[in-house]
Amino acid sequence: MSLIKSSISLNKFRQISHDLAISTHHAEQALAKDAKHTFIDLFAGIGGVRIAFEREGANCVFSSEYDIHAQLTYYKNHGVVPFGDITKISESYIPDHNILCAGFPCQPFSHIGRREGFKHPTQGTMFHEIIRVIEYKKPTAIFLENVVGIVNHDGGKTLKVILKSLEGLGYNSNYTILNSADFGVPQNRKRFYLVAFREPIDFKFPTPPMLGADVGDIIESNVSGYTISKHLQKTYLFKEEDGRPELIDQNTQGPVKTLVSSYHKIQRLTGTFVKGGKTGVRLLTVNECKGLMGFPEEFVFPVSRTQMYRQMGNSVAIPVVQSIAKEIIKSLKGIAEPRNKNTLEEESHQLEMNL
Secondary structure, X not given: OOOOOOOOOHHHHHHHHHHHHHHHHHHHHHHOOOOOOEEEEEOOOOOHHHHHHHHOOOEEEEEEOOOHHHHXXXXXXXXXXXXXXXXXXXXXXXXXXXXXXXXXXXXXXXXXXXXXXXXXXXXXXXXXXXXHHHHHHOOOEEEEEEEHHHHOHHHHHHHHHHHHHHHHOOOEEEEEEEEHHHEOOOEOOEEEEEEEEOOOOOXXXXXXXXXXXXXXXXXXXXXXXXXXXXXXXXXXXXXOOOOOOEEEOOOOOOOEOOOOOOHHHOOOOOXXXXXXXXXXXXXXXXXXXXXHHOOOOOOOOOOOHHHHHHHHHOOOOHHHHHHHHHHHHHHHOOOOOOOOOOHHHHHHHHHHHHO
């Protein structure tokens, strides 16, 4: 992970982000020209998937993320600025890659296609953006991540469309649901994972190692700030009896509830808070959030606390994704397609000329 030491304001970053995306991608693709396994990072967020696949030896050659705050965090930690709105990026500008990685918003496509008269039932959804890249670039492997609700979303039609769309492009799909708490992360975070291959390949999802972890081990001492006011505790947090928030400390064993992107709103029914601080109850710190998600200690957030919570809640539990990435790389051994060493340089130049 490459940390960008210099500080940059959000407004300045917004002005130069597109130029930085071009220049940083050009450098990244040059470094990856001889890589055996390359991947692209779509709907990249802050790069949790990227960290996982890089740890298993793969090289990222392209990333896309719509949110400017997440782009800044991505740049600060990975040294690359993701391109923005994927709907405005031509698939022809994306470099060749072995593995396509993406998380994406869960939408009901099956009825959208019928209502709007689209030729393809995913048209008008973010998943369609993934499909058009797959159809054009034909990566060997695909890794997708989403919330568990996608299995039954829209009466099961959403998952059915996803599987049929991939099958129509010649991919064999495998999917499962894994809980981060079974991979040594002190958080119950169940997520849907799908892996697909363009060739018949022997692939199995990792067997959860059932590595338990106590959330108390990541709780910090003598924390300043992050407090929840006495007034808010009295008038809201502990006012009702229908669902007390989860309170933890350094002695708390086992995992906690799922960290969500709206954590900053202090949910009375589902939130997890720490006993301590000036008012007796506080929010999780940035380091504690990183511990819940399996992020490295050196990962930094050049954004507001609210944005940090949003970004962590929208990210992935790195140990789980890394375990899956390891199995994908293992399955790809011996079948990596030969790569033209000039391809990435030529595509990078085309990207710079056209974007």
